[in-house]
Amino acid sequence: MSASASSPVMCRAPQRPASCDLCVVREQSICADLGPRELVEVEKTMARRTVAKGRALMQEGEPNDSLYVLVQGSFRLLKHLEDGRRQITGFIFPGDFVGVRPTGESAYTAEALEDSFVCCFPHKFLDAIADRCPDVKDRLIARGQTEYHKAQDHIVLLGKKTAEERVESFLHLVAKSIGGDGDGAVTETPLPMPRQDIADYLGLRLETLSRTLAALKKRGAIRELSRRSVVLATPSD
Amino acid sequence: MSASASSPVMCRAPQRPASCDLCVVREQSICADLGPRELVEVEKTMARRTVAKGRALMQEGEPNDSLYVLVQGSFRLLKHLEDGRRQITGFIFPGDFVGVRPTGESAYTAEALEDSFVCCFPHKFLDAIADRCPDVKDRLIARGQTEYHKAQDHIVLLGKKTAEERVESFLHLVAKSIGGDGDGAVTETPLPMPRQDIADYLGLRLETLSRTLAALKKRGAIRELSRRSVVLATPSD
DNA sequence: CGAGTATTTGAAGATCATCAACTGTCGTGG
DNA sequence: CCACGACAGTTGATGATCTTCAAATACTCG
Numbered sequence: 239m240s241a242s243a244s245s246p247v248m249c250r251a252p253q254r255p256a257s258c259d260l261c262v263v264r265e266q267s268i269c270a271d272l273g274p275r276e277l278v279e280v281e282k283t284m285a286r287r288t289v290a291k292g293r294a295l296m297q298e299g300e301p302n303d304s305l306y307v308l309v310q311g312s313f314r315l316l317k318h319l320e321d322g323r324r325q326i327t328g329f330i331f332p333g334d335f336v337g338v339r340p341t342g343e344s345a346y347t348a349e350a351l352e353d354s355f356v357c358c359f360p361h362k363f364l365d366a367i368a369d370r371c372p373d374v375k376d377r378l379i380a381r382g383q384t385e386y387h388k389a390q391d392h393i394v395l396l397g398k399k400t401a402e403e404r405v406e407s408f409l410h411l412v413a414k415s416i417g418g419d420g421d422g423a424v425t426e427t428p429l430p431m432p433r434q435d436i437a438d439y440l441g442l443r444l445e446t447l448s449r450t451l452a453a454l455k456k457r458g459a460i461r462e463l464s465r466r467s468v469v470l471a472t473p474s475d
Numbered sequence: 476m477s478a479s480a481s482s483p484v485m486c487r488a489p490q491r492p493a494s495c496d497l498c499v500v501r502e503q504s505i506c507a508d509l510g511p512r513e514l515v516e517v518e519k520t521m522a523r524r525t526v527a528k529g530r531a532l533m534q535e536g537e538p539n540d541s542l543y544v545l546v547q548g549s550f551r552l553l554k555h556l557e558d559g560r561r562q563i564t565g566f567i568f569p570g571d572f573v574g575v576r577p578t579g580e581s582a583y584t585a586e587a588l589e590d591s592f593v594c595c596f597p598h599k600f601l602d603a604i605a606d607r608c609p610d611v612k613d614r615l616i617a618r619g620q621t622e623y624h625k626a627q628d629h630i631v632l633l634g635k636k637t638a639e640e641r642v643e644s645f646l647h648l649v650a651k652s653i654g655g656d657g658d659g660a661v662t663e664t665p666l667p668m669p670r671q672d673i674a675d676y677l678g679l680r681l682e683t684l685s686r687t688l689a690a691l692k693k694r695g696a697i698r699e700l701s702r703r704s705v706v707l708a709t710p711s712d
Numbered sequence: 713c714g715a716g717t718a719t720t721t722g723a724a725g726a727t728c729a730t731c732a733a734c735t736g737t738c739g740t741g742g
Numbered sequence: 743c744c745a746c747g748a749c750a751g752t753t754g755a756t757g758a759t760c761t762t763c764a765a766a767t768a769c770t771c772g
Binding site (some may be wrong): 317319323324325327338339341345346369372375376378379380382383385386387389390391392393394396397398399438439440441 | 554556560561562564575576578582583606609612613615616617619620622623624626627628629630631633634635636675676677678
């Protein structure tokens with residue numbers, strides 16, 4: 239009866255798409271701007287990578303010279319304070335980008351929450367493509383703005399919302415990011431991250447998160463809750 | 476003895492620089508990438524604007540089609556929650572950009588904290604320049620990343636820091652943004668924003684901010700404190 | 713099945729919020 | 743030039759939310 243951890247959404251093994259033509263996130267990625275000729279070239283040169291659960295795509299303070307597009311799986315982005323406190327600044331879902339700019343000192347760490355699959359575009363390679371496809375740069379600018387706006391929403395959440403509001407906002411955010419279609423059907427939303435990560439994203443303690451989830455369940459805002467997924471009440475309820 | 480509100484830093488009237496050659500923020504702006512020919516063109520076409528204290532450069536939810544570069548003065552960026560709570564997501568100081576992308580629905584409001592002076596680049600005009608100076612787009616991408624990183628630091632501040640840490644981080648941030656040179660000399664840092672804006676930036680109540688400032692003064696982290704400026708203790712103290 | 717980890721629940725305490733009153737500052741006008 | 747009114751900021755007392763410390767329970771993996 240409870241949302242099972244063995245539900246289909248949870249256990250797709252990361253699998254390299256046969257070609258870009260079949261790529262699930264093609265339309266959201268920079269590839270959408272490429273003409274057929276460029277696409278062929280990209281397909282030959284671009285690196286694909288699987289990233290095992292817990293492994294980092296980049297580390298805070300270390301150099302990074304590639305743009306990654308997440309095709310399957312999920313990541314957490316996090317920053318550390320000197321004394322070890324950690325803050326999760328965001329989660330990455332399929333279609334999202336990491337490393338929009340090359341940096342000598344990455345501002346954050348990106349760690350896989352599950353076995354994941356990414357496309358890797360070294361920036362020097364990307365610059366060459368951009369010469370022929372100026373739209374690529376526009377897409378990078380646009381994506382940077384999207385990230386910034388998400389960060390601003392996060393700031394509002396942390397600065398002004400109560401624990402209960404934070405948790406509800408978070409759950410809807412994940413549902414929108416993963417669930418995708420928002421067709422109104424009652425769907426199970428996977429939560430690939432552990433509670434501690436959610437708490438560190440929301441600026442709450444683990445225990446407070448747990449209590450708040452329980453309260454939302456009791457209040458009816460959450461239909462079903464298991465370790466790795468939730469079913470949210472539809473807004474019309 | 477206390478930092479006087481009539482100190483020179485506080486009362487520069489916004490004044491249009493005679494030409495881009497004299498622009499104080501030239502090197503930080505997109506103009507730095509322009510060749511002499513483009514610069515002449517920019518200087519003829521670009522709009523300059525003074526913005527009176529309290530006036531908005533753009534409004535949350537309303538369209539915006541220009542990039543603004545702040546030359547003199549300061550702005551607050553803010554977002555509203557449906558019930559009226561407001562969160563300040565950032566402050567803008569000379570050299571900073573607002574409106575990196577044209578949008579039909581601006582994500583935030585930008586209001587002048589004092590009489591200010593901006594250069595205004597309509598995006599359609601900017602695109603034309605970018606065709607001849609591809610570096611301009613790189614600079615926009617880079618600036619977008621800088622904004623994003625600042626937002627991430629803000630997220631860490633709100634999610635993990637105590638009231639006292641937040642206030643201290645904020646004061647150092649402003650000192651670095653405005654004071655500029657960080658030459659170690661004991662300098663008065665202007666605070667062009669009212670206490671309520673600082674509180675709304677830090678996710679604290681006005682009263683808590685006031686008490687915390689008092690505590691920092693007592694502890695010695697703040698040398699002098701007045702309504703519109705602070706003198707911070709040097710780290711070596 | 714059992715060890716180890718993740719999550720939940722309980723009780724007590726701290727930080728920050730709230731409500732209220734007071735003080736200082738600035739601009740205006742007598 | 744000083745007095746006054748309005749608003750910004752500070753200070754005080756009390757309370758709520760969230761944290762902390764502690765222990766129990768549930769889950770996962772070998």
